[in-house]
Amino acid sequence: MAKKQVRIALLGFGTVGSGIYRIVTGMRDEIARREDVELSVARVLVKALDEPNTKIAEDQSIFTTNFEDVLADEEVSVIAECMGGEEPARTFIMAALNAGKTVVTSNKEVFAKHWKQMEEAAHLSGAGLYFEATVGGGIPVIRTLTHSMQGNNVESIMGIINGTTNYILTAMSEEGREFADVLREAQAKGYAEFDPTADVEGFDAMYKISILASLAFNTRVPIERVYREGISKVTKQDIGYAREFGCAIKLLAIAKMKEGRIEVRVHPTMVPLEHPLAAVRGSFNAVFIHGNNVDDVMLYGRGAGSLPTASAMVSDIIIACSGHEHRYPLLDANGDGNTFEDDWESEFYVHMKVLDKPGVLARIAGVFGKHQVSLASVIQKEPDSNDTAHLVFITHKSREKAFGAAIEEIEGLPEVSAVLGRLRVEH
């Protein structure tokens, strides 16, 4: 029986694009036999025809520097966008969708910012829009939400969804090193970008949790509603104290739905060592999902990289061509009625430097009490040479604003030299 022929165009031929090419050409026969579809890469948009990766292709005529060549090729039915960045990616995706071509993308930034517009265009032209690779690289987190949790209300998601920051925090923790030192090394090795802001300050995780939360809660969760805090202020001292409390520090992206209120946040977080997320090391990613029926599910794997991300996109391409009707999961969800919680509850960790005098602890505890923040435990560290001591507190569950107000008042106490670290704790 003749297999269905699917001709793909790639936008971008960097790490991910060349990975798709390798899988599609290297596994063409296996995929055709198992999936009844014969894939081929018919066009590749590159910046320059002599880009280094272009050498891997036998047929050099597939390369073009002109997007119009791709769009005009009537044999191309699927466009895989793996350029990254907002523009021109968004413009190209929109043009492809408007022309009725199915789009598969790994572009979390474009997706988080322009999902609605893209979905409307896709729906209008009947094109498909697939985005498994926008979150978690090769980890099937989007598919799990759309294909395996339909009989659930998702109550929470907690994810390690940025590999660079997890690599840095793991090295800080296991090698007792400081952030700046590990970051420099990661940049030298190519694990972190020259400008690391998008990873280190949590923008990348913010895009991804906005996508996950939207899908999980069946409504639009715009990036503007995601609280975001990066890892650049985490110290090796914080990591050491966290371990004394039986915890690791991870950059978590968190989304919760509680009594109709949505909270979405990205910040460094203390997690008990027994929690499966605490064991996720190096550049691995993991997403922990709680559904009202399925209970806890965790998905773990390579959150980035050429072949893992390409693997997710090839899956999307195959699903897109499998003959079912395309779905537009949030087409009618405007999110106008959403209520977002910005005064969420969690436990807190705080580390401060104080004068080593009698009565200081009592005074600080008094301020916490005044703001309804109750303390779960305290560690007092040996005084420094210059008559200062370190106090580390863990609170019981408190409200964000009450804790913030308490800290502000504590920072003003004459006995307190500095509040050096503060973190939220999740279980």
Next chain:
Amino acid sequence: MAKKQVRIALLGFGTVGSGIYRIVTGMRDEIARREDVELSVARVLVKALDEPNTKIAEDQSIFTTNFEDVLADEEVSVIAECMGGEEPARTFIMAALNAGKTVVTSNKEVFAKHWKQMEEAAHLSGAGLYFEATVGGGIPVIRTLTHSMQGNNVESIMGIINGTTNYILTAMSEEGREFADVLREAQAKGYAEFDPTADVEGFDAMYKISILASLAFNTRVPIERVYREGISKVTKQDIGYAREFGCAIKLLAIAKMKEGRIEVRVHPTMVPLEHPLAAVRGSFNAVFIHGNNVDDVMLYGRGAGSLPTASAMVSDIIIACSGHEHRYPLLDANGDGNTFEDDWESEFYVHMKVLDKPGVLARIAGVFGKHQVSLASVIQKEPDSNDTAHLVFITHKSREKAFGAAIEEIEGLPEVSAVLGRLRVEH
């Protein structure tokens, strides 16, 4: 727009069947809104009309003790089988498929034994056959293999896919207790069956790994080719020694494809504590999959239980009704040309009681050497009061048969009182 109406019949109304009922009735509106399909439970086959669970249903007329009533109901398009056991489940499933009704099942035994026959019947009548719930309860492991790894050759699967044995091994490890003691308690609490053989001796895991391996390697891996060994011989001493080597003991179901040869086995296994599987506690399940492109993926969650398993079956029902063509992944795979490896390679742990005399260690090491089994490390324990000592060895990678032959010869040595424990080690 009118939603698609899907009327479901349940075969069995125990833990899982009643879970499906709860989800379908409790989440009817959410599912209809999100998935464009309105589910209802139209018929339920029970053993007796006064079974305790029947009380949860408003409409008692849905219950019947006669399978023919279910089969004859033309409005029922999907039959969810959750009776367990081989018969009459197999007969009912076959009758349903022959009648063109789509079957969703959690029955690993029927599926592992009769997949081919069921798939052929389904294909012939155009019915669907869905089985996410046969392995890993609410964990989306089947869907990950079919919908998220199409661009991969799966090279290995290692899974903790039986909750009862993982519960027992966790309690033995964390509370320093013996197998029989923990099993009795688990039975009393209802975590283990009155006849625990299917779980404890690895039959349940054997069915499941046969299903996973067949799907992963795109061929038939019959249960007869699965090596099977249960956990009833694991002692708390083994667990203690394993920890000295930095390992946990888990009942792993393992499937590997190496140079065209398939190995499939279920046995207690030492796993390094850093491995994500080592951290899977209690009755949780986890499956670790390695694909040539996606690299490592791990899926973790509730491997059993009413709502988690029902959640997987509800997903299957929704996917079955989503309007795509049903797939029959192994229809043409007879597995006639498969080569199975029964002399696989692994590292080994062995614990023996020996006479506390000079030269014993050298003599034992000599026997290992003669059989080409090289030793990685040895622990010698303080002699007992009665002049016997304990020796614990870890070997380098060896062949199963060579190791077996060495142990047989060692058991015959006059200095060796007994070989008390032997385990395979995986990384």
